[in-house]
Amino acid sequence: MNDRMSTTELAGIARQARWHIINTVTTSKAGHIGGPLSATDLLVNLYFRQLNIDPENPQSPDRDRFILSKGHSAIGLYSVLALRGFFPEEELSTFDHGDSRLQGHPDMKITPGVDVSTGSLGQGLSVGAGIALAAKKQGRDFHTWVLTGDGEMEEGMIWETVLSAPRYGLDNLTLIADLNGLQQYGWNVAETDRFDRSEPLGHVDLEKVFTGFGWNAVTIDGHDYEQIAEAFDAAEADRGKAGKPTVILARTTKGHGISFTSGTYKWHNGVATPEQLELARQELQAEIQAEETAR
Numbered sequence: 001m002n003d004r005m006s007t008t009e010l011a012g013i014a015r016q017a018r019w020h021i022i023n024t025v026t027t028s029k030a031g032h033i034g035g036p037l038s039a040t041d042l043l044v045n046l047y048f049r050q051l052n053i054d055p056e057n058p059q060s061p062d063r064d065r066f067i068l069s070k071g072h073s074a075i076g077l078y079s080v081l082a083l084r085g086f087f088p089e090e091e092l093s094t095f096d097h098g099d100s101r102l103q104g105h106p107d108m109k110i111t112p113g114v115d116v117s118t119g120s121l122g123q124g125l126s127v128g129a130g131i132a133l134a135a136k137k138q139g140r141d142f143h144t145w146v147l148t149g150d151g152e153m154e155e156g157m158i159w160e161t162v163l164s165a166p167r168y169g170l171d172n173l174t175l176i177a178d179l180n181g182l183q184q185y186g187w188n189v190a191e192t193d194r195f196d197r198s199e200p201l202g203h204v205d206l207e208k209v210f211t212g213f214g215w216n217a218v219t220i221d222g223h224d225y226e227q228i229a230e231a232f233d234a235a236e237a238d239r240g241k242a243g244k245p246t247v248i249l250a251r252t253t254k255g256h257g258i259s260f261t262s263g264t265y266k267w268h269n270g271v272a273t274p275e276q277l278e279l280a281r282q283e284l285q286a287e288i289q290a291e292e293t294a295r
């Protein structure tokens with residue numbers, strides 16, 4: 001959005017989105033929770049502050065593009081798209097039904113606002129690089145953003161694009177890495193601890209690696225709205241100038257925003273009990289009330 005929203009307003013939207021995520025997955029009785037919740041603040045800042053998009057005209061050729069490469073977090077994207085006006089919020093209750101426009105993984109052919117179909121991890125960055133390269137060739141001035149998971153970044157295809165994107169000077173491409181330190185289970189490192197929770201990329205100095213490959217790299221707290229805004233603005237300001245792509249290494253917490261889903265691989269996916277759903281509602285609602293009192 002060009003008329004920029006305040007941090008307080010954005011945080012309020014994020015709480016609504018988080019409620020939609022857990023409530024929708026509970027209603028549909030299937031879906032992912034932890035990945036959508038770790039990415040919510042990044043998605044809200046993109047869709048309500050950064051992207052040049054028009055919900056009334058989702059196919060505009062010069063719109064900014066967004067690729068949710070970690071497609072299993074679809075309900076996070078759908079919640080934000082609904083709040084942004086791409087389709088009615090009530091439609092979220094059809095999530096993952098056979099005849100719904102809101103499938104378990106994003107489908108660009110049926111869902112307004114979805115630019116690329118994803119779900120098979122590892123592919124979104126190369127698609128984003130292709131779109132960014134095409135934009136350069138066609139002289140179009142828009143930005144392409146890609147969001148990956150940290151487990152996803154174990155996929156080799158990611159690194160093929162990390163290697164090649166600087167070669168094409170793709171300063172119109174920004175990768176946001178959702179570094180929540182967890183994936184579906186963990187690594188099978190020992191029989192006694194099948195679900196080792198070590199970070200997928202915890203042993204890697206990602207800033208050094210990306211910089212070495214020729215990228216701009218910045219590390220932020222992916223739940224801090226000032227840091228998110230600053231990193232997004234800087235990446236966008238580089239378009240047409242820097243001659244290299246940017247990676248935003250966003251440190252996040254899986255399941256962020258709800259006490260019992262926060263910081264555990266066990267809520268990678270799952271369905272809340274009625275008691276858990278009520279607790280989540282109270283926590284998100286309580287925060288909304290506290291914020292309103294503070295205004």
Ligand SMILES: Cc1ncc(C[n+]2csc(CCOP(=O)(O)OP(=O)(O)O)c2C)c(N)n1
Binds near residue numbers: 036122183268
């Ligand atoms: C190619 C591929 N392999 C496996 C899966 C199954 N899968 C879905 S989510 C997931 C874990 C992803 O972890 P991460 O990228 O860290 O995502 P997040 O923590 O943000 O949920 C896996 C293995 C998949 N969708 N695609």
Ligand SMILES: [Mg+2]
Binds near residue numbers: 151178179182183
């Ligand atoms: Mg992860």
